Amino acid sequence: MRDTAGGTALLTDAPSDHAQAPAGPPADHAQAPVDAPADGVRTPVDPLVTGVAGLCGRGAPDSPALTYKDTTVDYAELRRRVAGTAAGLRRLGVRRGDRVVVYMEKRVETVVALFAVAAAGGVFVPVNPVYKAPQIRHIVDDCAASAVITTDERYATVRAAVAGSPSVTEVVLVGETAGAPAAHDTAGAPEDPWRVTSWHALPGDDGGVPPVQVIDTDLAAILYTSGSTGSPKGVVLSHRNLIAGAESVAGYLGHGPDDVILAALPLSFDAGFSQITTALHAGAHVVLANYLLPVELVRLCARHRVTGLTGVPPLWIQLTGCRWPAEATAHLRYFANTGGRMPRSTLARLRELFPAARPYLMYGLTEAFRATYLDPAEADRRPDSIGKAIPNADVGVVRPDGTACEPHEHGEIVQRGALVAQGYWNDPVRSAERFRPAPGADGTVRAEIAVWSGDRAYRDEDGFLYFVGRDDEMIKTSGYRVSPTEIEEAAYATGLVSGAVAFGLPDERLGQIAVLVVAGDTTESDLRKAMEDQVPRYMLPKRVVFLDQLPVSPNGKFDRVETRRTVTA
Template identity: 55%
Template sequence: MGNSTLLPELISCTADRAPHSTAITYGKDSLSYESLQQQVTALASGLLSLGLQRGERVAIYLEKRFETVIASFAAPSAGGVFVPLNPLLKAEQVSYILRDCNVRTLITSPERLSALQGVLSDCHDLRHVVLTHADCALPEIPGIHACHWNSLLEVPYKRGHRVIDTDMLGILYTSGSTGKPKGVVLSHRNMVAGAKSVASYLENNSNDTLLAALPLSFDAGFSQLTTAFHSGARVVLLNYLLPRDVLKAIENEKVTGLTAVPPLYIQLTQLNWPATVTEHLRYFANTGGRMPRETLDALRRHLPKTKPYLMYGLTEAFRSTYLPPSEVDKRPDSIGKAIPNAEILVLREDGTPCSPHEPGELVHRGALVGMGYWNDKEKTEERYKPLPVHAPGREAGLMLQEIAVFSGDTVRMDEEGFLYFIGRRDEMMKTSGYRVSPTEVEEILYATKMVGECVAFGVDDDRLGQAIQVIATPIDGVAIDVEALMAECRQRMPAYMIPAGIDIRHGPLPRNPNGKIDRKTLSTEWCEKQPR
């Protein structure tokens, strides 16, 4: 394990000490650490030849493949900022992100670029498009220079812009309560500290093989890369269609570490596990929501020798807590304690610490606290705030303020310091591991021009964590064709955002005192009417 301070050094340090070790596997092909380092350096030079300036954004709109990994490390190696885009996003959502963070360079495939043709004219800062396929014809896009990936790899070496560990490294977009995605800004320090922390408690080493089943646009998905590269381990990239594909990959690649969201684990428990899977899988870990007790028990029956790690994290602070495997039998509902190099506080509204078992807000302090939300001062000030004067770790003689992440999640802490999740304080929905804004769903429904009013909310679901439910009213009394509306949703939304159900009501929806549609009341009424 190297003494990395910048993200690209996670690769270069391992390449120096173990150049021929396998870094990543995709399909039947693999790249050694030496080869990966060479391609990262080459692409960084290519990006610099396009005029990439320090801090400029490079968006990556690809499924998991070698180029996705190389580009994610090459952009910061050149001194730029990488912006990973979820491959499930539709054109309008991609366009919003490209515009929001003023992306100058987009790396994508010809097929994905074709789907974006109708929105690129709105992306006024976009100057370059890099296509991954060498044999494709370069499109002519007004005001945008298109080039092939391979042509950038052939550019003579150029030294990247000087950066330090507190410089901006990447922007990870997550749904926001305003309906538009929020860009969480992370520094080199955040990512590297996170890699070292996670690797330490998962006990990762150069003998590990980690399965990258989560999207690399997720903090936990990208963490599979950073943790592995810090440890000198191998990462297997997997774009799976069926849960059975995950089991096959674990078996065929002799995977030792799996991190996934609860909905995938639920599906996996319903399959027959080959005995060879259990021979190599050293641990499994959850992210993106609480692991249902039944699912945890079923996994442990399938994997009696595999260590379970129950985790909790925020994109705004990468990872916050974990429950050691030795504590799972004793307290399976706990989210554990703070990860290494972080402190988790449970505070009252006045900033004072809560007593044992008293509900309060989870506050994260330490090296993993991000740099705020891109281009959103108001939301940044809501979530990233100075540590209160009464909080542990805040001494009166300190003149500079320390910024911590106030999660918006309510938790309690027992007498031994173990944390228990109670609920989310905002209206965000968490489904299939994704954070989804109800307003974002509603805006898309309104865009169909098939509804008069609508409201979206999350309801508890054993498989998804939360399922998205919608209540809508017709326009001027004209009946809503629910099947046609659902078809529009499938056309306009990523799969994880599509409502599980749409109920039709007549007349205006109830309002709260501020004149807004009363989401909470509607959600409560809907749940009370469901059969128990």
């Protein structure tokens, strides 16, 4: 499989070794196939043990690991499928460090593909299934993917996306019509420069290609994330990042082998992939969900006796409008929120719906997987807090010079530890901005690299953190710095809106004015009147815009960039 990256540095001129790519394997991608102890006895390497794919073997062999629709595979079968597919990928030519794009809806084959790429020594690149050809083309070109795994139904989109790609040499197709090995085992159209292989023909021996010994600092994944500005960035994660994240989150959520976790978020989203890794780490059962209507998740909770569910604010707002029968909530022991602050009114309604479930309010960045969570015991006393650092992470609030902020002093969230990503793929400029030396307690510089989030927060006297807003989203009006989150929370508190996004627009007299975009069956005058009791006058929006539905991102979060574009177009 050719690699047009040619062994170039991943993050050229990045600030430290932490944000640099490995120099690259030799041209033949040779790997030590076995461990060679001093006594000369060579032991075969099991790639499912030495990397993140080892999570597939943590459950009891006959315990359910994954369910998709009416199909359930146990841990023994999952491990067998991952090992066989990894061998098939090596036979196709996947070598250490090769990027493999996985573009499918959630299904058993998707999870197998992701872990098999990692077990083969490759770097998996999950792509959101709602993406179209232009977005796929950007990702394929940016990471110089050498292979794409997709479905029969999505192949036309993939063909359009990778046409002319200098890097893609293999396409693997999953689907009902790909069942016969002859269906797609040599080539597509004559003009296509890549080979097409049926998923069903993939498992088998490795064709004599030696297995890869994965170590925890090897690259495992690239997750593409869209920021408030610029094109999507590829966040590079090592095996250590993924394993440490799974252990930390599974620990504080209390995952165990009896848990049933409903995976509702996209696997291309760090929180979505976390639902898989944290469950497998504990030997739990994952139910994969693709849905059009939120009520479908309610039915899955009832059918599978779901014990844990994680969502983003727009999803939770929708779920509060559903009828939850007793059989859907009887086994739910926790619900968790990520991807933005949950409105107080939504949290209150969820606690009414799930009286026995513990609420976990979380905050994190794709660049560091997860940063903080609020102990459910504190949810009543501190509903606006994002909590404290998760296990195995150090999260601080610092001034621009790196010194720690005093209680209630606003500063930037900085995180260090095993969960901090390796940088942005092929983007040294943005890597240097976000991944910088960690500040010491007195502001001195550590050798360790931390992620400087760009998010503003403060601590209270007890050390609990409170999110204020992003530096690039703060509204500067009438001499004040106003967090959009504060305006949105005030709108939610009225009970008159089902969605709210605030942002600033330039104003000659005030610097900026606050614009509030909402969805809800109310009037501007009623909303303004209700908000006057919630916030001081300078925080009141100067302009209110009503939309039938607020735009959401492919990860299900409210899309601030698209909302602004819609309003200002």
